[in-house]
Each structure stands twice: as C-alpha cells, then as structure tokens.
Amino acid sequence: MNASTRAKRARPATRGGRTLERAATPARGRRRLLWWAKALALAALVCAALGAATLAAMFWYYGRDDRLPNIGKLADYRPLQVARVVTADGTVIGEIFQERRTFVPLEDVPEHVIHAFVSAEDASFFEHGGIDYVGMLRAVFVNLKSGQKRQGASTITQQVVKTFLLSPERTFRRKFQEIILARRLESALSKDDILTLYLNQIYFGHGRYGVAEAARYYFGKSVGELNVGEAAVLAGLPKAPERLSPRKPGNAGRAKARQTYVLEQMVKNGYLDAAEAKRWIDAPIEIVDDAFPHLGEAPEWVDIARRELVARFGEDDLYRVGGTVVVTVDLDVQRAARDALRAGLREVDARQGFGRPIKRVKPDQIDLEVAKLARRLRKRTPRRGERYRAVVRDVRDATGDAPARMIVDLGDWRALVELPPRDRDDRYNPEHKRATERFRPGDVVRVVPIEAGDGLPAGVAGRAELARGPEGAVVAIDPRTRQVLAVVGGYDPSVGDFNRATMAHRQAGSTFKPFVYAAAIASRDFTPATIAVDAPEVYEDWVPENYKKGEFEGPVRLRYALAKSINSVSVRLIRQIGPARVAELANALGVETKLEPHRSLALGAAEVTPLELTNAFATFAAGGVAAPPQFVSQVAGERVPPPEPRQVLDPAVAYVMIDMLRSVVTEGTGGRARALHLDVAGKTGTTNDAKDAWFIGLTPALAVGVWIGFDEPRSLGRKESGGHTAVPVFVHMMERLGKRVRGRRFEPPPGVVTARVDKATGLLAPPGATDDTSYVETFLDGTVPVEVAPSPGQVGVDDFVLEQFGDAAGGDAADSGAPAPTPP
Numbered sequence: 001m002n003a004s005t006r007a008k009r010a011r012p013a014t015r016g017g018r019t020l021e022r023a024a025t026p027a028r029g030r031r032r033l034l035w036w037a038k039a040l041a042l043a044a045l046v047c048a049a050l051g052a053a054t055l056a057a058m059f060w061y062y063g064r065d066d067r068l069p070n071i072g073k074l075a076d077y078r079p080l081q082v083a084r085v086v087t088a089d090g091t092v093i094g095e096i097f098q099e100r101r102t103f104v105p106l107e108d109v110p111e112h113v114i115h116a117f118v119s120a121e122d123a124s125f126f127e128h129g130g131i132d133y134v135g136m137l138r139a140v141f142v143n144l145k146s147g148q149k150r151q152g153a154s155t156i157t158q159q160v161v162k163t164f165l166l167s168p169e170r171t172f173r174r175k176f177q178e179i180i181l182a183r184r185l186e187s188a189l190s191k192d193d194i195l196t197l198y199l200n201q202i203y204f205g206h207g208r209y210g211v212a213e214a215a216r217y218y219f220g221k222s223v224g225e226l227n228v229g230e231a232a233v234l235a236g237l238p239k240a241p242e243r244l245s246p247r248k249p250g251n252a253g254r255a256k257a258r259q260t261y262v263l264e265q266m267v268k269n270g271y272l273d274a275a276e277a278k279r280w281i282d283a284p285i286e287i288v289d290d291a292f293p294h295l296g297e298a299p300e301w302v303d304i305a306r307r308e309l310v311a312r313f314g315e316d317d318l319y320r321v322g323g324t325v326v327v328t329v330d331l332d333v334q335r336a337a338r339d340a341l342r343a344g345l346r347e348v349d350a351r352q353g354f355g356r357p358i359k360r361v362k363p364d365q366i367d368l369e370v371a372k373l374a375r376r377l378r379k380r381t382p383r384r385g386e387r388y389r390a391v392v393r394d395v396r397d398a399t400g401d402a403p404a405r406m407i408v409d410l411g412d413w414r415a416l417v418e419l420p421p422r423d424r425d426d427r428y429n430p431e432h433k434r435a436t437e438r439f440r441p442g443d444v445v446r447v448v449p450i451e452a453g454d455g456l457p458a459g460v461a462g463r464a465e466l467a468r469g470p471e472g473a474v475v476a477i478d479p480r481t482r483q484v485l486a487v488v489g490g491y492d493p494s495v496g497d498f499n500r501a502t503m504a505h506r507q508a509g510s511t512f513k514p515f516v517y518a519a520a521i522a523s524r525d526f527t528p529a530t531i532a533v534d535a536p537e538v539y540e541d542w543v544p545e546n547y548k549k550g551e552f553e554g555p556v557r558l559r560y561a562l563a564k565s566i567n568s569v570s571v572r573l574i575r576q577i578g579p580a581r582v583a584e585l586a587n588a589l590g591v592e593t594k595l596e597p598h599r600s601l602a603l604g605a606a607e608v609t610p611l612e613l614t615n616a617f618a619t620f621a622a623g624g625v626a627a628p629p630q631f632v633s634q635v636a637g638e639r640v641p642p643p644e645p646r647q648v649l650d651p652a653v654a655y656v657m658i659d660m661l662r663s664v665v666t667e668g669t670g671g672r673a674r675a676l677h678l679d680v681a682g683k684t685g686t687t688n689d690a691k692d693a694w695f696i697g698l699t700p701a702l703a704v705g706v707w708i709g710f711d712e713p714r715s716l717g718r719k720e721s722g723g724h725t726a727v728p729v730f731v732h733m734m735e736r737l738g739k740r741v742r743g744r745r746f747e748p749p750p751g752v753v754t755a756r757v758d759k760a761t762g763l764l765a766p767p768g769a770t771d772d773t774s775y776v777e778t779f780l781d782g783t784v785p786v787e788v789a790p791s792p793g794q795v796g797v798d799d800f801v802l803e804q805f806g807d808a809a810g811g812d813a814a815d816s817g818a819p820a821p822t823p824p
Contacts, residue, residue, distance in 0.1 A: 068177060068180070068181070069165035069166065069177075069181065071161075071184050071185050071189075072188070074160075074164055074165075074185070074188075074189065075188070075193075077196070077197060078320050079200060079201065079210075079320070080099040080101055080319050081097070081099075081101050081103055081319065081320060081321065081323075082097035082100045082101060082213070083095070083096040083309060083318075083319075083322055083324065083325060084096075084323075084324045085302050085305040085324070085325050086324050086325070086326055086327070087326070087327065087330075087331060088326060088328070088633065091294050091331065092292040092294065092295060093294050093295065093296075093298050093301060093302075093327075094295065094298070094299065094301060094305065095295065095302070096302065096305065096306050096309065096318070096319070096325075097319060098319045100207050100208050100209060100213050100217075101201075101208075101209040101210040101322075102210060102212040102213050102322060103212070104199070104200065104210070104211065104212040104223050105196065106195055106196045106199070108223060109211065109224075110226065110231075112228050112231055112271070112272075113211065113223060113226055113234075113235075114195065114199075115266055115269070115272070116228070116231040116232050116234070116235035116266060116271075117195075117198075117199065117231075117235040118156070118269075118271075119235070119262055119265035119266045119268075119271060120235040120236055120238075120262045120265060121159070121235070121239075122154075122155045122156040122157075124155075125155060125156050125157075125191070125195075126191060128155060128157075129183060130155060130157040130158070130186035131155060131157075131158070131179055131182055132155050155182065156195070156198050157185055157186055158178055158179070158182045159198060160182075160185065160194055160197050160198050160201070161178050161181040162178060163201050164201065166178060199211045200212070203238065203241055204217070204234065204237045204238065205241030205244075205245040205247075206241075206245065206247060211223055214237065215230070215234065217291055218230075218234065218247070218287045218288070219291075220291040228263075228266075228272065228276065228277075228280055229279075229280030229285070232259045232263045232280065233258075233259045233262075235262050236261065236262045237258075239258070246285050247287060256285060259280075259285065263277040263280055263281055297331065297334070297335075298331070298334050299495040300488065300489045300493055300499050300502075301487065301631075303497075303499060304327060304487070304502075304631045304632070305325035308325060308631070308635060309325065309635065312635060321636055322636070323635075324634070324636070325632060325634070325635050325636070326632065326633045326634035326635075327631055328483040328484050328630055328632065329487070330476075330486065332737065332740070333702070333737065334485070334486040334488070336486070336733045336737050337474040337476055337488045337733050338474075338488045339736060340474065340729045340733035340736065341472050341473070341488050341491065341729055342427070342491055343728075343729070343732050344472065344706075344708065344725070344726070344728055344732065345427070345469060345471070346427060346430065347728065348469055348725060349469040351717065351719075351720075352720070353445075353446065354428065354446065354466075354469035355425075355428025355429070355468070355469065356438065356445075357392075357439065357443035357444060358389070358444045358446065359444045360442055360444070361444065363441065363442055365442075366391055369391050369442075370409050370411055370412065371411075373391065373409070373410055374411035375411070376389075376411060377410060377412070377413065379412075382410050382413060382415075382462075383449065384449050384450060385448060385449070386448065386449070387446055387447070387448055388411075388448070388449070389444055389445070389447075390410045390411075390444070390445055390446075390447045390464070391408065391442065391444055392407075392439050392440065392442065392443040392445060393406075393407045393408060393409050393414065393441055394407040395435050395436050395439045395440060396435065397436050398419075398421065398422075398434075403418045403419060403420075403421070404418070404419040404421075404422070404434070404435035405418050405419065406419070406435065407457065407460060408447055410449075410464075413461050413462075414461055415447065415449060415461065415464035416456055416462075416463050416464070417447060417463070417465060417466060418463075418465075419435050419466075422434065422435075427491060427492070428466065445467075446466065446467035447464040447465065447466060448464060448468075449462055449464045450464060450465055451463060470708055470709055470710045470716055471491060471500060471708070471711055472490065472491070472500065472708040472729070473488060473489055473499075473500035473501035473610045473705075473707045474487075474488040474501065474706050474707075474729065474733070475487055475488075475501050475502075475610050475611050475614045475615075475704070475705040476614075476703070476704045476705075476733075477614055477615055477618045477702070477703045477704075478701070478702065479619075479621035479622040479698070479700075479701075479702070479703050480622055481642065482615070482618065482622075482627040482642070482643050482645075483629075483630050484611075484630065484631050485702070487499070487611075487631075488501060489501045489502070489503075500610070500711075501609070501610050501611055501705075501707075502609055502610075502611045503609065504609060504707070504711075505593070505607040505608065505609055506607055506692045506709060506713075507607055507687045507688075507691075507692055508604035508606055508608050508613055508685055508687075508694065509604040509685030509686055509687040509694055509722070510565040510567075510603070510604055510669075510683065510684060510685040510686065510722065511604060511685030511696050511722070512601060512603075512604035512606060512608075512685070513602070513603075513683065514562070514620070514657060514660075514661060514683050515582055515585055515586040515589065515591075515616070516570050516573050516574050516577075516601070516602050517657065517660065518620075518649065518653065518654075518657050519577050519581050519582045519585045520558070520577050521653050521656050521660075521780070522585070522653045524780060524782070524783055525577075526573070527558070527762075527777070527780070527783050527784075527785075528557065528659070528777055528779070529557050529558070529559065529757045529762035529777045529779075529785065530557065530558045530762055531557055531558075531761065531762045532556060532557075532558060532561060532569045533554060533555055533556075533568075533569075534553045534556050534561065534566050534568050534569055535554065535568065536552060536568070553566070555760075556569065557759070557762050558660075559777070560663070562660050562663065562668075562683075563660075563663040563667050563668030564668050564669065565664075565668065565669050567602075567603055570602040570603060571599065571603065574599055574601060578597075579601055580597035582601050583596070583597045583601060586616060588626060588648040588649070589617075589620075589626055589649065590615040590618065590619050590628075591606075593608050593609075593612065604687070610705045610706075611629060613694075613696060613705055614696055614703050614704065614705030615628075615629045615703070617683075617696045617698055617703055618703035619648065619649065619654070620654050620657045620658050620681070621654075621658065621681075621700065621703055622654075623651040623654050623655070623749060624647055624648060624653065624654035625645045625646065625647055626645070626646050626647075626648040626649075627645040627646065628643040630642055630643050650780075651750075651751065652748075652749055652750070652751030652780050653780065655746065655749055655778070656752065656778055656779070656780060658681045658698065658746050659681075659748075659778040661681035661682055662680070664681070664682055665681065665682060669684040669721075669722065669723040670682050670683070670684050670697070670722075670723055670727050671723065672724075672728060672731055673727055675731060676734050676735065678699055678742065679699060679700065679745040680697055681746070682695055682696055682697035682727075682730070683695070683696055684722030684723045686720075686721040686722045689714075690715050690716045690718075690721060691709055691710070691713040691714060691715060692708075692709040693707070693708045693716060693720055693721055693722045693724075693725035693726045694706065694707055694722045695722050695726035695727045695729070695730050697727075697730040697734075699734070699741050699744070700744040700745060700746055701740070701741050701744060702737075704730055704733065704734075706729045706730050707726065708725050708729070751780060752778060752779070752780065752781065753778075753780075753784060754776050754778055755776070755777060755779060755785070756774050756776050757774060757775065757776075757777045757785065757789075758773065758789035759773055759774060759775060760773070760789070761789040761790075762777075762785065763785045763788060763789035764784075764785050764786075764787065764788045765788075765789060766788055766790065766791050769789075
C-alpha cells in the first residue's frame with residue numbers, strides 16, 4: 001500500500017458535511033456494551049455456580065459432621081417445668097423449679113395468640129421450609145442500607161434450633177449448622193410441633209419461660225384467657241425481654257411501641273382487622289400487680305410437696321413433672337399458728353432477756369462487773385458458738401452505710417457486735433428502736449463469739465452477735481380426717497430449712513403420760529377415780545422427783561394426778577401395767593418412733609417429733625380411730641387417697657381420756673387455756689432443766705401441738721415450762737381462729753357412764769354429799785365403784801388407797817398455770 005492510499009484511508013469519509021466515522025460510532029458502542037454484558041452475565045453465572053458449589057460444599061461438609069446435634073431428641077420434648085404448691089381452693093403458696101415454665105399443648109393456645117407470635121417473629125412461618133430466603137435477602141439489604149443490624153431473618157424454626165441444639169457462638173460454622181438443622185427439623189416435625197416447642201421454650205424475662213408462664217406472670221391469666229392486646233405484648237417480648245418488659249417502669253414506651261408493631265403486623269398479615277387493632281393500640285397495657293400474692297407464705301409446705309414429688313417421681317424427674325401439688329394446709333389456721341408461735345417466742349425473749357439487756361449496772365460498777373466476768377473466763381479466749389455474758393462498753397447508731405454497733409466486754413476480751421437494721425428485726429426489736437434506745441453502757445447482755453473478720457476497732461479482739469432466743473414448732477391436725485392444716489417449723493422459716501415440727505426429735509416429757517393413763521384405763525383395772533399415793537419411792541438407784549422437788553401430796557385420784565402431772569403416780573402406773581403395754585399403745589395411737597419398753601416412758605424420756613405426738617393425741621379426739629397424717633390430697637392431677645383409718649382404742653376409753661385431759665385445763669397445768677371458754681383437753685410437758693416446753697391441745701375441730709426449745713438442748717430459763725411457755729401459744733392461736741373453733745363439744749359414745757364419787761376416796765359419794773366433797777366422775781360402763789364412801793369422820797382415806805410399786809428411770813417436770821385446786 002502506497003502513501004497516498006494510506007492517506008486516503010486515514011482521512012475519514014464525509015457525507016453531507018458529516019464524517020462517516022462519527023456515524024458509525026454508536027453501532028460500535030452498542031456492540032461493545034453487548035459484549036461486556038455477555039461477559040458480565042457469564043461471569044455472574046460462573047460466580048453463581050462457584051458460589052452455589054461453595055455453598056453446596058460447605059453444607060455438605062458441615063452437614064456430615066458427626067458432632068452435629070441430633071434433632072431426634074426434640075420429638076420427645078420433656079422440658080423443665082415449675083410444680084406449683086396450691087391449697088384446696090387453688091391458692092398458690094409455693095413453687096418448685098429450676099426454670100419457671102409450664103408446658104401447654106398447642107391445642108390449648110388460642111389462634112389469636114399464635115397469630116400474634118407468628119406476626120411478630122416469622123410472618124411466612126406456615127409457607128417456608130425452615131428458612132425464609134426472601135426475608136434473609138431483605139434483612140441484608142436493610143442492614144447494609146442502614147449501616148447497622150436493624151432487621152433479623154431467623155425463622156421460628158431457626159430459633160427453635162438455636163434454643164435447643166446449638167451454642168450461642170456466632171461463627172460461619174454455627175450459621176451453616178443452624179440452616180441445616182432448621183431444614184431437617186421441618187422435615188422431621190410438623191409446623192404445630194415446632195410451634196409447640198417454640199411457645200413453651202422461649203424466654204419472657206424475669207425468670208419466666210414459655211407463654212403459659214408469661215401469661216400468668218404478666219397478666220395473672222392462663223393462656224386461654226389472653227385477649228388480643230395481651231397476646232401482642234407477650235409476642236413482642238422474646239426479641240428483648242429485659243428492654244421490653246412492661247413490669248419495668250422505664251420500659252413503658254418501648255413495650256407499647258412493640259405491642260403496636262405486633263398488632264399492625266397482625267393486620268398486615270390478615271389476622272386482625274384494623275379497627276380491632278386500633279382498640280388495643282389505644283388501650284393501656286395493664287399488668288397484674290402480683291399474680292401469686294400468697295407465694296412464700298408457708299415455706300414448710302413447699303418442702304413437704306417436694307418430698308412427695310421425689311417419692312413419686314424420683315429426684316431426676318423432680319423438675320420435669322410440672323403440674324400442681326394440692327396440699328391440705330388451711331391458710332387461716334397456718335397464719336394463726338405462725339403468728340401465735342412468733343408472739344410466744346417474743347414473750348420468752350422478753351422474760352429471759354434475749355436480744356435485750358439482762359440487767360444494768362451503774363457506771364461506777366462497770367469495771368467491777370467486767371472483773372467478775374474475767375474470773376469466769378479465766379483468761380481464756382472465748383470459744384466460738386458458746387454463750388457468754390458481756391458488759392456493753394459503747395453503743396453507736398447506724399449512720400449512712402455503717403450499721404448500728406456495740407462494743408461489749410466479755411471479761412478483758414472485747415468484741416464488736418453489729419446490729420441488724422431496726423426495720424428488719426421484728427423479733428428482738430419489734431418497736432424498731434435505735435441502738436442507743438435499746439442499749440447503753442453498763443448493760444449486761446448475752447453474746448455468742450463468731451468469726452473475727454477484718455475492720456475491727458482498736459482494742460477489740462473479735463466479733464460477736466447477740467445470743468438468739470429459743471425456737472419452736474406448731475402442728476394442727478383435723479382429728480377426724482387426719483388432714484394436717486398447719487405446720488410451722490420455726491420463727492422465720494424458709495424453704496429448705498430445718499422443720500422442727502416434722503424433724504425435731506425431742507423428749508416428750510409429761511406429754512407422754514396420757515399414753516400411760518390410757519393403757520391403765522383400757523385395762524379396766526383403773527378408773528379416773530382410782531386412788532394412788534404420791535410419795536417418794538426408790539427404784540433401784542433412782543428416786544423419781546416431782547416438778548416441785550421434795551413435795552408429795554399423799555393419796556390422790558388418777559384424774560388429779562394427771563391434771564397436776566405428778567411423776568410418782570405415773571411411775572407407779574407403768575410398773576403396774578407394764579412398759580411394753582404402754583409402748584405398744586402409744587405406737588398404735590400414732591407415735592411413729594420405735595419405743596423401748598422401759599419404765600422411763602412414764603416420764604416421757606422417749607424422743608418424738610411434734611407431728612407424731614400431736615397425731616397420737618388426735619386419736620383420742622377421734623374416738624380411738626388412728627390414721628397417718630395427710631399432707632397432700634392431689635399430685636399432678638392424680639388424687640391421693642385419704643389415710644386408712646384403724647380403730648385402735650375403744651371409743652369409750654378414748655372419751656374417758658379426753659375427759660381426764662379436760663382436767664389439765666380446768667384444774668391443772670394447762671390452766672391458762674381456761675380463758676378460751678372452749679371445750680379443751682390437753683397435756684403440758686416440761687423436760688429436765690426446762691429444756692423443752694410442750695402443750696398438746698385438743699378441741700373437737702383441731703388437735704394442736706406446740707413445742708418450744710433450743711435446737712441444741714439447753715434450759716429455757718427460770719420459770720419456763722409447758723404451762724407457762726407453750727400453753728399461751730395455743731391460746732393465742734385459738735383466739736385468732738375465733739368462731740371457727742367455738743360451739744362444739746366432745747360427746748360421750750356408748751359405753752360411758754357417770755356417777756357422783758367422793759373426792760377423798762374415789763368411792764361412790766354418800767347420801768347428802770355436797771359439791772365440796774364430791775363430784776361427777778366419768779367411767780367405762782362396768783367400772784363404777786360399788787362401795788359407798790363413809791360419811792365424813794367415819795374412816796381415814798388411807799384405808800381406800802391403791803398402792804402401786806415399781807422401779808423407773810428418767811425424770812420429768814410440770815407446772816401449774818391455775819390456782820391451787822380443791823384438795824383431793
């Protein structure tokens with residue numbers, strides 16, 4: 001090609017003044033664009049193929065992992081549940097749980113509740129196969145556009161997988177496993193099954209799991225009672241329970257906004273019309289103040305219910321049983337028993353100086369008092385847990401975060417005593433006084449050294465606390481049904497505490513004597529009018545003592561001996577009828593402790609619980625019919641049959657014992673109960689050194705046992721006894737119950753007769769005998785005396801005394817809370 005030819009080709013051709021090259025450019029550009037489009041499309045296809053292959057490979061890789069959780073276990077869903085302890089009328093008084101959850105089948109969940117949750121969490125739940133791909137893309141777009149995570153794309157199925165099967169870590173591996181498991185779950189379970197898992201497992205805040213528990217906690221309703229507005233509130237909570245909970249004052253706006261969103265979504269998805277949604281949007285969210293106001297009111301019964309569940313289902317399944325345990329408690333009786341025990345213990349505290357000064361010494365006598373304590377201490381370091389007297393050196397009231405405190409001197413050994421906040425010490429500071437109003441330098445108090453700790457003031461060697469007063473227990477049983485109506489195990493018990501009413505084994509003292517007398521009456525060799533001698537007698541190496549040592553009354557009737565709790569007569573009786581007979585009868589009546597047939601039973605040396613002793617006394621009130629105590633009437637929907645009754649004592653004998661035990665109140669050691677003006681029978685008991693104070697009181701409606709003592713046996717203090725310490729608790733309880741226990745009397749059964757007898761001899765009263773010298777006595781038919789007592793002055797009483805001999809061991813005490821009786 002020559003130069004001119006190249007030049008021509010180099011110059012663009014023209015047509016009509018326009019270059020032909022320019023005219024050709026658009027066509028060429030279109031070809032280029034088409035080429036690039038094809039190239040990009042091909043690249044996209046290649047990338048998509050590579051991406052799909054990569055995803056397929058990753059799904060294959062993670063899907064074949066042997067460690068991938070098995071979804072099969074979800075088919076047998078046995079969640080942790082709460083078991084509720086309720087009264088016969090359905091009042092909830094306790095809960096047993098690891099997680100508060102109550103399983104509810106889907107058929108019991110209303111449709112509007114299901115629609116609310118689906119609208120809030122996964123609108124396409126019923127259409128997708130476990131993964132909402134469109135929702136995932138939409139969430140990615142929204143989050144990229146906003147620059148932050150504003151929208152999630154987890155389906156309900158994925159949430160079930162995350163909750164049950166996977167750890168909370170955020171990794172690619174976990175996400176792939178979540179998708180794999182979600183698809184598998186959709187293949188293995190129905191939509192209803194998945195919804196059931198979801199609604200029962202999710203967390204709603206405040207320790208509540210599952211929709212049933214949330215409905216109760218927030219609205220005091222079952223799931224079936226929820227309205228649309230309430231359902232929308234609950235459906236909105238799983239997203240962020242702590243931020244959205246309407247129980248928190250700062251969450252009110254967020255909770256309402258979330259409810260509104262759920263209602264609008266329900267409209268959008270066709271589950272709710274706009275007018276109905278607006279009604280709930282405009283209405284305030286109303287939550288219940290306290291769904292279970294009586295929760296924690298009777299902690300002893302939670303432990304009782306727990307033991308019943310373990311006995312039936314085992315420890316491993318305890319927290320999966322759920323349902324309710326219906327207990328026999330009567331809350332009115334329980335409250336009366338609890339309040340009466342607390343009042344009684346506070347009275348002992350006041351008399352014996354627990355939590356308050358024992359005495360006060362003048363300022364110039366403080367050093368002398370400390371010197372006396374030092375001589376007792378003998379330069380030894382006080383032992384932790386022991387009780388000591390101490391002199392108050394200094395008292396400071398609480399200031400800011402610093403608690404009220406005292407410096408006390410145990411005898412040249414000073415200790416710091418920190419006092420509890422005055423509004424939290426109802427037992428020892430019921431008037432909520434300041435420390436300086438309760439104590440002052442020179443006061444003598446009882447203290448117990450404890451761990452030393454840090455932060456002690458200069459010159460202070462350790463820490464101590466004020467010695468605590470005694471504890472106690474009360475049991476109340478319906479004698480006819482044997483249902484236990486009240487169990488109080490201490491002054492301020494908590495769930496899991498030592499329950500003194502059912503667990504404390506203590507010597508029964510004189511409260512055991514009625515079993516001795518019952519065996520004697522049942523033998524028909526003795527009657528309440530039988531005369532026995534209250535006199536000292538040696539049994540091998542032991543001489544039984546009465547409560548008032550060295551005092552004996554001579555010839556007395558058995559009724560009087562029981563009323564006054566005379567030890568020597570009880571010992572004589574058991575020697576005559578035999579200890580084995582007494583032990584056998586006591587066990588038959590309801591004492592569960594195995595009793596050794598020893599003469600010491602006459603004075604209550606056997607250790608029993610308040611429950612078993614009260615139940616045995618209830619057999620007297622039930623006409624001789626014995627049965628185990630019943631605490632539970634229904635477990636997890638299954639009725640618990642009442643205890644099987646057995647006639648173990650002739651009804652006539654049981655009534656004679658009731659009548660004799662009336663005299664304990666009318667003329668004996670239980671005299672303080674006369675103030676009730678009720679038909680009351682009972683028996684006091686006080687063990688050696690006043691370590692235990694008892695009273696078992698019987699009315700036609702209730703058998704009530706009261707015990708007071710220290711957990712580690714020690715004397716309750718001077719003048720403390722069954723009549724002085726335990727009877728007031730019974731009286732206070734009966735007064736609280738009021739009309740409930742009035743108007744009923746013990747009625748004599750067939751086989752019981754009465755006759756007027758002479759007080760001095762126990763024989764039939766002579767003609768013309770007055771009430772001063774005679775009274776009407778109760779007898780078993782056929783045991784009425786046939787002899788008539790001589791007229792006054794004809795013969796001495798000693799000619800009619802039935803002497804009893806035997807040996808015994810052990811001791812007992814009793815006291816009289818009544819005026820001196822008419823001489824026997």
